[in-house]
Each structure stands twice: as C-alpha cells, then as structure tokens.
Amino acid sequence: MNLFINDLFWTLQGEGLHAGRRALFVRMPYCNLACSWCDTTFNTYRKVSVDELKAFAMSEPARFAVVTGGEPMMHRHTPVVVEVLKDLGFYVAAETNGTFAAPCDFDFVTCSPKRDSEYFIHPDLSISEIKYVVDDEFDFSILDRHANDAARKSLSPEFGAFESNIVRIMAYLQKNPEWRLSLQTHKWIGIP
Numbered sequence: 008m009n010l011f012i013n014d015l016f017w018t019l020q021g022e023g024l025h026a027g028r029r030a031l032f033v034r035m036p037y038c039n040l041a042c043s044w045c046d047t048t049f050n051t052y053r054k055v056s057v058d059e060l061k062a063f064a065m066s067e068p069a070r071f072a073v074v075t076g077g078e079p080m081m082h083r084h085t086p087v088v089v090e091v092l093k094d095l096g097f098y099v100a101a102e103t104n105g106t107f108a109a110p111c112d113f114d115f116v117t118c119s120p121k122r123d124s125e126y127f128i129h130p131d132l133s134i135s136e137i138k139y140v141v142d143d144e145f146d147f148s149i150l151d152r153h154a155n156d157a158a159r160k161s162l163s164p165e166f167g168a169f170e171s172n173i174v175r176i177m178a179y180l181q182k183n184p185e186w187r188l189s190l191q192t193h194k195w196i197g198i199p
C-alpha cells in the first residue's frame with residue numbers, strides 16, 4: 008500500500024510537553040485552514056510505501072513519533088500511519104488544529120486552535136495538551152473556556168513577533184499559573 012505523505016524526517020520535538028525528544032515527524036498533506044503565519048508547504052505529497060515508512064522509522068533507535076500536517080486528523084491515511092508506527096513500538100503523538108475528531112487512537116494529542124476557525128475545537132476531540140500561539144492580535148479572554156480542562160495548557164509567542172508577545176504571556180502567567188510558556192525551540196536552533 009502507498010501512503011500519501013507530505014514529509015517524513017527525523018528531528019527534535021521543538022515544543023510542548025515532549026520538547027527536546029528525538030522524534031520521527033510525519034507530515035500529512037493538506038489542511039482545512041490557511042493561517043497567516045503558517046510556515047508549512049502542505050499542499051503536496053509523495054507516495055511512501057508501508058515498507059518504506061517502516062524502514063525509515065526503524066533507521067534510528069528513538070520510538071517517539073509526531074504525526075502532524077497540514078491537518079493530520081482529516082487525512083484518510085493517518086490511521087494507517089499510526090497503526091504501522093504503533094506496531095513498531097512507537098509512542099505516537101499528534102498535533103492538530105482541533106477542528107476534527109481523531110480518526111484513530113493517539114497516545115498524546117496536542118491541540119492548537121487557530122483564529123482562522125474562530126478557535127473552534129471539535130467536541131469529540133480528546134486533548135492531552137492545549138497550545139495557543141500568541142500574536143499581536145491574540146485576545147487572552149479565549150482562554151477562559153479552559154478553566155476546568157484537565158489538559159496541559161501552554162502559550163507560545165509567535166516566533167516572528169517574539170518580543171512584544173513574550174511580555175504579554177509573562178504578564179498572563181503571573182495571574183494564571185496553570186498555563187505555561189512553550190517556546191518553539193526548533194525555530195531558535197534552526198531545525199525543521
């Protein structure tokens with residue numbers, strides 16, 4: 008079977024609870040949103056056979072994978088990718104914009120709601136970590152809806168507007184310590 012995959016590479020997870028871990032990144036093609044700061048060219052794919060995916064996944068000793076996009080929850084090949092990786096012993100995390108329910112069982116789900124969808128979160132999405140990118144127009148009042156959420160909560164300053172927004176985040180954390188700062192460390196060290 009051939010899988011449609013936008014990109015497949017080894018790197019470090021740059022942000023969130025698993026920041027710093029060596030990770031297999033699987034980018035699924037296509038997204039339903041068009042965020043202004045998006046830095047991913049997701050509208051292309053190449054065909055990757057299941058055997059090719061397995062061989063690449065086993066080419067390093069780490070057993071941590073991040074399935075992302077684009078928007079991974081909307082692609083029909085995502086459940087196959089997850090099944091293949093889990094069968095190889097991987098802990099499989101997802102990064103999603105939150106607008107779809109998960110089509111399969113992930114070990115960890117990071118949801119990063121977007122202004123493009125008016126920060127919509129699908130009611131059937133089970134979330135391990137909620138993460139917002141804070142840019143100059145970010146309205147912190149949207150965070151009030153998470154007051155009773157059990158998910159880990161984090162805020163990330165937009166990399167291209169870091170200086171103004173780190174100040175706003177620090178002020179928010181002072182009064183709302185259940186939220187944490189999450190830096191996009193992969194961008195700071197210049198890796199994908």
Ligand code: SF4
Nearest residue numbers: 038040042045077104
């Ligand atoms: S949801 Fe993510 S992948 Fe989709 S356009 Fe926004 S930043 Fe890009």
